[in-house]
Amino acid sequence: MTQIVSIADLMTQSGVAFGTSGARGLVSAMTDRVCFAYSCAFLQHLTAIGQFAPGKAVAIAADLRPSSPRIVAACAAAIRHMGGQVHVCGFVPSPAVAAYGFAQGIPSLMVTGSHIPDDRNGIKFNRTDGEVLKADEQGIRAQGVTLPDLFDEEGMLKQVQTLPPLVDVATPYIARYVDAFGSQALAGMTLGIYEHSAVGRDILVALVTALGGEAVSLGRSDRFIPVDTEAVRPEDQALAREWAAELKLDAILSTDGDSDRPLLADERGLWMRGDVLGILCARALGIRAVATPVSCNSAVELSGLFCAVRRTRIGSPFVIEAMNALGAEGHESVCGYEANGGFLLARPVAVEGRELGALPTRDAVLPILATLVDARRQGVALSALMAQLPARYTFSERLQNYPTAQSQALIAHLEEGSEADILTRLTAMFGDIAGEADGIDRTDGLRIHFAGGDIIHLRPSGNAPELRCYTESDSTERAARLNEEALQKVRD
Known part of the structure; x- marks a missing residue:
């Protein structure tokens, strides 16, 4: 018996909602029926805008969460139901399957919950020419989907799905960087690879070796570890320092x-901030126009390296929209990066006479490699490379299991009244740790500027019950302490 379901209603009923570039929710809520419906809605939307038709292929890959294979099978069933051919790409990085889809001119899906714990998962959608943007998200929400009689009372597929042989997308993804940087780009460097449960762990090892470096595998785990590049766990900070000291590594990659x-630690085992890594990558590639979220380090403007810097809301769809706008304005070299370190390349760039093609989706490999190659070219350690930038330092942390409604209520309270009222309230709340509040930015959440140069930025997470806090100051210690104290104020 078939059933017609509204995607907007299904989002509300299931609790599986859209975050950055796709749907995320508790694994228990992401039944086969829900995943099937969302995948059908995605392809129905692409049909409406001329990017999908029966007979066309759709690529699909996944991360290493225990729930990912089941969700892949549900999504594959939806692709077949819509008349598509399934190209299963296995367990590979999100940018690898996206790059394959862009090159083939086909849509792609990535089953992943990114950095969040494995009691949650998600589906990231890519158009034939880039990530889904906010307009696409609305188009998907507006769909009504006719569900066939394939599911049991628990919303699970009644029959096991047989998947086709794997398509190799890892080899061309590795070749993309070897062709651009050259087989000796990392020669003489000893690089640790913190593998944990990252889906791209073997690719990182292969890349370091193919580029002439020595790869040292570290910390591989069969259990999923939720590594958040914006809030590195204390145990991962300690591990990196220990490995760097014991093994005399030039850097640690993860x-x-x-x-x-990306995560990149210097020769001391200190993890670099993603927004600093973005600046260093853009400089190494000679890029002149940058799009980056409002939460990122202000050193991008203070450095004077770029002719245009466009600030955006947080999330790759907003960065992509700003990159497109910069390109339309006539800038020849355009990139974007996020506080998490993900780097987006809007247009091809030349790397020592070799072309590196555009990849307008968040990527971890490029910022790691470009920064390492630049350090080797200059003959300096990563710490010295970072010291070339203005002395501005960011830190981020989050309150976990902090309901989104509670986060939103807090921001609404802090924003009540005139700007003078708001600044007075913010000074009363944070004045003893940051001084007088003298400016606010509402681009995304509430970003508070203080007279002494400190910044506190509060923002409800878009894909988890968390309150994010970003801080910026003139030292790493000050930024971290300010963050801890600001979150304690919120708790109180």
Whole structure:
């Protein structure tokens, strides 16, 4: 018996809602029926805008969460139901399957919950020419989907789905960087790879080796570890310092779960902030116009390296929209990066006479490699490379299990009244840790500027019950302490 369901209603009923570039929710809520419906809605929307038709292929890949294979099968069933051919790409990074889809001119899906714990998962959708944007999200929400009689009372598929042989997308993804940087780009460097449960762990090892470096595998785990590149766990900070000291490494490389957000530690084992890594990557590639969220380090403007810097709301769809606008304005080299370190390349760039093609989706490999290659070219350690930028430092942390409604209520309370009233209220709340509040930015959440140069930025997470706090100051210690004290104020 078939059933017609409204995607907007299903989002409300299931609790599986749209976050950055796709749907995320508790694994228990992401039944096969829900995943099937969302995938059908995505393809129905692409049909309406001329990017999908029966007979066309759709690529699909996944991260290493225990729930990912089941969700892949449900999504594959939806692709077949819509008349598409399933190209299963296996367990590979989000940017690898996206790059394959863009090159083939086909849509792609990535089953991943990114950096969040494995009691949650998600589906990230890509158009034939880039990530889904906010307009696409609305188009997907507006769909009504006719569900066939494939599911049991628990919303699970009644029959096991047989998947086709894997399509190799890892090899061309690795070749993209070897062709651009050259086989000796990392020669003489000893690089640790913190593998944990990142889906791109083997690709990182292969890349370092193919680029002439020595790869040292570290910390591989069969259990999923929720590595958040914006809030690195204390145990991961300690591990990196220990490895760097014991093994005399030039750097340590890692990523989040689906390997679209980088982690790079210097020779001391200190993890670099993603927004600093973005600046260093853009400089290494000679890029002149940058799009980046409002939460990112203000050193991007203070450095004077770029002719245009466009600030956006947080999330790759907003960064992509700003990159497109910069390109339309005539800028020849355009990139975007996020506080999590994910780097988006809007247009091809030349790397020592070789072309590196555009990849307008969040990528972890490019910022890691470009920064390492630049350090080797200059003959300096990563810490010295970072010291070349203005002395501005960011830190981020989050209150977990903090309901979104509670976060929104807090922001609404802080924003009540005139701007003078708001600044007085913010000074009363944070004045003893940051001084007088003298400015606010409402681009995304509430970003508070203080007379002494400190910044506190509060923002409800878009994909988890968390309140994010971003801070910026003139030292790493000050930024971290300010963050801790600001979150304590929120708790109180």
